[in-house]
Amino acid sequence: MSEQLQAEFQAAFQAEVDADGRIEPRDWMPDGYRRTLVRQIAQHAHSEIIGMQPEGNWITRAPSLRRKCILVAKVQDEAGHGLYLYSAAETLGADRDELLDLLHTGRQKYSTIFNYPTTSWADVAAIGWLVDGAAIMNQVPLTRCSYGPYARAMTRVCKEESFHQRQGFEAMTVLANGTPAQRQMAQDALDRWWWPSLMMFGPSDGDSPNSAQSMAWGIKRFSNDELRQRFVDATVPQAEHLGLTVPDPELRLDPETGSYAFGEIDWTEFYAVMKGDGPCNRDRVRNRVAAHEDGAWVREAAAAYADKQARRAAA
Numbered sequence: 093m094s095e096q097l098q099a100e101f102q103a104a105f106q107a108e109v110d111a112d113g114r115i116e117p118r119d120w121m122p123d124g125y126r127r128t129l130v131r132q133i134a135q136h137a138h139s140e141i142i143g144m145q146p147e148g149n150w151i152t153r154a155p156s157l158r159r160k161c162i163l164v165a166k167v168q169d170e171a172g173h174g175l176y177l178y179s180a181a182e183t184l185g186a187d188r189d190e191l192l193d194l195l196h197t198g199r200q201k202y203s204t205i206f207n208y209p210t211t212s213w214a215d216v217a218a219i220g221w222l223v224d225g226a227a228i229m230n231q232v233p234l235t236r237c238s239y240g241p242y243a244r245a246m247t248r249v250c251k252e253e254s255f256h257q258r259q260g261f262e263a264m265t266v267l268a269n270g271t272p273a274q275r276q277m278a279q280d281a282l283d284r285w286w287w288p289s290l291m292m293f294g295p296s297d298g299d300s301p302n303s304a305q306s307m308a309w310g311i312k313r314f315s316n317d318e319l320r321q322r323f324v325d326a327t328v329p330q331a332e333h334l335g336l337t338v339p340d341p342e343l344r345l346d347p348e349t350g351s352y353a354f355g356e357i358d359w360t361e362f363y364a365v366m367k368g369d370g371p372c373n374r375d376r377v378r379n380r381v382a383a384h385e386d387g388a389w390v391r392e393a394a395a396a397y398a399d400k401q402a403r404r405a406a407a
């Protein structure tokens with residue numbers, strides 16, 4: 093392609109993005125835009141399927157049939173989110189098997205939050221309330237992402253995440269209003285999940301290498317710190333409503349702005365977990381690889397069936 097043509101495509105692309113238009117799979121796009129989207133969408137997809145583990149761990153131990161049904165449905169939803177997202181990555185030319193291989197060999201990331209253990213039933217409630225709450229805060233703006241297939245996948249994901257967040261808050265409400273032991277379980281879970289939930293939004297703006305370009309491309313609509321602040325402002329009153337204490341002695345409401353100042357995140361912990369040294373990183377990847385290997389026969393059977401159907405249709 094000539095340099096002049098390239099410049100024209102680039103200008104048309106940026107004009108579409110600046111006008112809040114949508115870039116679709118067959119449109120011209122800069123290589124960096126494609127790479128960034130594949131990276132983010134793949135990490136997002138990996139987070140959804142790895143994210144099935146901490147809660148999946150409690151399906152056999154849910155405290156009632158009702159809670160078990162809800163949890164099975166929720167974990168199944170996360171698998172579905174992974175499928176929409178891997179499909180969105182495929183529209184950019186990515187190969188699903190290669191993406192899974194990158195996950196299984198530790199060459200692509202997934203969210204740090206899923207490397208923490210779920211040690212009590214209250215952790216399942218806290219994940220719904222806090223982790224899905226943080227996910228919604230991050231993902232609602234992604235429904236306006238400049239890349240069409242990702243934005244459309246996010247619309248459906250966010251509807252399901254809203255149900256997840258509500259069920260988590262409801263489960264937390266029951267515990268917080270239960271026996272003293274249940275109330276303590278709820279507080280302990282908040283203590284465990286609060287700071288890792290804040291880390292989900294990524295490094296502070298000054299340390300986020302991808303944000304500026306992703307915002308110029310209309311992939312991200314708000315910075316990591318902006319979304320984190322919105323999450324804190326929305327969630328602290330919910331904790332108060334539950335009668336629980338957010339584990340941050342520096343938390344202060346600014347009555348003028350209605351916004352909360354909060355303490356410093358332990359970034360050493362964040363980067364350690366991101367690099368593979370969290371409490372559960374190795375287990376999560378090992379379980380994922382084992383599930384993939386155990387499921388090989390299902391993929392082979394599905395492929396053989398599809399092949400047979402195609403041959404029958406062609407005959």
Ligand code: BYC
Nearest residue numbers: 136139140143170202203204227291292294300301302303
């Ligand atoms: N964990 O320049 P930055 C769910 C990486 S699943 C790990 O700010 P970016 C759910 C980042 O990737 C929800 N890594 O990056 C499922 C980058 O690394 P590389 C998952 C993190 O991309 C089951 C580097 O740090 N949500 O809801 O502009 C049950 C520098 O960061 C993290 C998504 O995936 C982290 N927390 O912004 C329940 C949302 N943070 O690739 C619930 C989509 C940062 O340069 N993703 N890194 O080596 C995003 O919105 C953005 O990718 C992020 C990071 C805001 C996360």
